[in-house]
Amino acid sequence: MFELSSDTRVAEIQAESPAMLAALTSTGIYNDGDDAEVTIGNLCWDVGLNPLIILNMLADARKLDVPDTVDISDLEGLSLAEVVSNIETRHHAYLRKVLPEISQLLTRVVSAHGANDERLQEIDSLFTKMAGDLEGHLLHEEESLFSMIRDLADDGVVTPTRCGETVAGPILCMENDHNDMRRELAQLRELTSNYAAPDYACPTYRRMLELLTEFDDNTVIHMHKEDTVLFPGAKKAQAQLRESAGQL
Numbered sequence: 001m002f003e004l005s006s007d008t009r010v011a012e013i014q015a016e017s018p019a020m021l022a023a024l025t026s027t028g029i030y031n032d033g034d035d036a037e038v039t040i041g042n043l044c045w046d047v048g049l050n051p052l053i054i055l056n057m058l059a060d061a062r063k064l065d066v067p068d069t070v071d072i073s074d075l076e077g078l079s080l081a082e083v084v085s086n087i088e089t090r091h092h093a094y095l096r097k098v099l100p101e102i103s104q105l106l107t108r109v110v111s112a113h114g115a116n117d118e119r120l121q122e123i124d125s126l127f128t129k130m131a132g133d134l135e136g137h138l139l140h141e142e143e144s145l146f147s148m149i150r151d152l153a154d155d156g157v158v159t160p161t162r163c164g165e166t167v168a169g170p171i172l173c174m175e176n177d178h179n180d181m182r183r184e185l186a187q188l189r190e191l192t193s194n195y196a197a198p199d200y201a202c203p204t205y206r207r208m209l210e211l212l213t214e215f216d217d218n219t220v221i222h223m224h225k226e227d228t229v230l231f232p233g234a235k236k237a238q239a240q241l242r243e244s245a246g247q248l
């Protein structure tokens with residue numbers, strides 16, 4: 001992983017970080033097809049921008065990149081409806097089980113060690129927010145997009161939901177939620193020093209960190225399945241349906 005500075009070339013970003021590249025092109029100072037050997041510093045100085053502004057933005061975007069190690073091979077050969085079932089079973093059901101477990105452990109750890117470790121209160125607040133957001137997110141997916149996909153698979157139709165008549169509406173909301181979640185996971189890793197147990201940690205504290213690590217891993221895989229397989233698949237299935245119905 002390269003170190004980000006004003007000497008970083010766009011080619012390095014292109015090779016390693018889709019999220020940073022997307023952030024850079026969104027600024028308009030670099031476009032697809034431009035010379036990738038240019039540095040961030042030169043791009044900024046050419047338009048009178050302080051490179052620090054762009055570098056901070058790129059550092060933030062870097063947190064949204066998905067690690068190469070994420071394995072979603074259990075989706076291979078599955079239909080779109082089967083992908084939905086896989087996600088519900090391995091990720092939604094998992095979250096509904098683990099979120100309350102982690103909350104309970106956190107409450108116990110904060111009351112036992114919170115006075116000596118002020119990070120624990122911050123971890124507790126952040127996790128409580130993430131758990132609440134996830135609860136709404138799962139329900140939103142199940143009631144809108146997942147039901148639309150099952151309709152598509154079973155009847156070749158899409159029944160409008162509270163999010164509109166096409167899969168694109170709920171997908172946009174969900175992609176935004178995923179980006180927020182990736183930022184919050186990055187904060188959680190920072191606050192827990194990548195889930196490392198301090199010397200004084202009791203078994204409850206260690207168990208809490210173990211479950212947080214598992215929650216992080218599972219959520220990264222969960223979002224990667226949705227972003228790279230489910231959402232594009234749903235858009236394609238709806239486009240095919242419209243095409244066959246002569247709506248394009």
Ligand SMILES: [Fe+2]
Nearest residue numbers: 087138141226
């Ligand atoms: Fe999901």
Ligand SMILES: [Fe+2]
Nearest residue numbers: 141174223226
């Ligand atoms: Fe999701």
